[in-house]
Amino acid sequence: MSVVALLAGFAALSPPEGSLARWAARIGTPDGEFPLIGAGTRAETYVALQWNGERCASLGPEVAPTLVGLAVGAARRRSAAQLSAAVDAGLAAAEVSTPMAPVSTGVLAATVCAARLAEVPENELPALLDLAASLMVIGPPGVAPGHDPAAAWLAMRAWDAGITGMPGGLAHTLSVVSNGLPDRAAADLDVFDLVEALR
Numbered sequence: 001m002s003v004v005a006l007l008a009g010f011a012a013l014s015p016p017e018g019s020l021a022r023w024a025a026r027i028g029t030p031d032g033e034f035p036l037i038g039a040g041t042r043a044e045t046y047v048a049l050q051w052n053g054e055r056c057a058s059l060g061p062e063v064a065p066t067l068v069g070l071a072v073g074a075a076r077r078r079s080a081a082q083l084s085a086a087v088d089a090g091l092a093a094a095e096v097s098t099p100m101a102p103v104s105t106g107v108l109a110a111t112v113c114a115a116r117l118a119e120v121p122e123n124e125l126p127a128l129l130d131l132a133a134s135l136m137v138i139g140p141p142g143v144a145p146g147h148d149p150a151a152a153w154l155a156m157r158a159w160d161a162g163i164t165g166m167p168g169g170l171a172h173t174l175s176v177v178s179n180g181l182p183d184r185a186a187a188d189l190d191v192f193d194l195v196e197a198l199r
Helices: 003-012 018-027 045-059 063-075 080-097 106-117 122-133 147-160 169-177 191-197
Strands: 034-036 041-043
Touching: 003 045, 003 063, 003 080, 018 041, 018 045, 034 045, 041 045, 045 063, 045 147, 063 080, 063 106, 063 147, 080 106, 106 122, 106 147, 122 147, 122 169
Parallel strands: none
Antiparallel strands: 034 041
């Protein structure tokens, strides 16, 4: 699904109801940084990404990278074409990671998208993904859809502040949760190879 089609999907959602509406009422504020889609209010970016991720998850895997891409891209005045390319790069990251381990690879997809929009140098991307790996949810992909864009945004904020993850953190996380990775020994897993496969 294209970013334009996904944005149309966001607009077509019916107003939030039930617990989602109550959550929006608790977190919403007119001067918030990021909109709560369809709720008529805004919230602080991190919590807005969580809320929007939960609300829009049924629209597909493009949701997490698109939401964080909107937050990062707007702050950096990126174009819609740049957003679309960044979302595509993020989705490619998820395709590489999905069969490897039972973790929330949406965090990786969203982080790659945010990194592209923030113009993180290619040689620094493995270290950023090591940081993002520390924010992944262990469990089946999609278990916490609001977590994925929020964690990617948090990884970018931490990165911008000079915080780094454990070197090799992504490879370590994937090897631990997949019990040694069925097709590859953990010692053979190199984050550089994972990043190169994202292209």
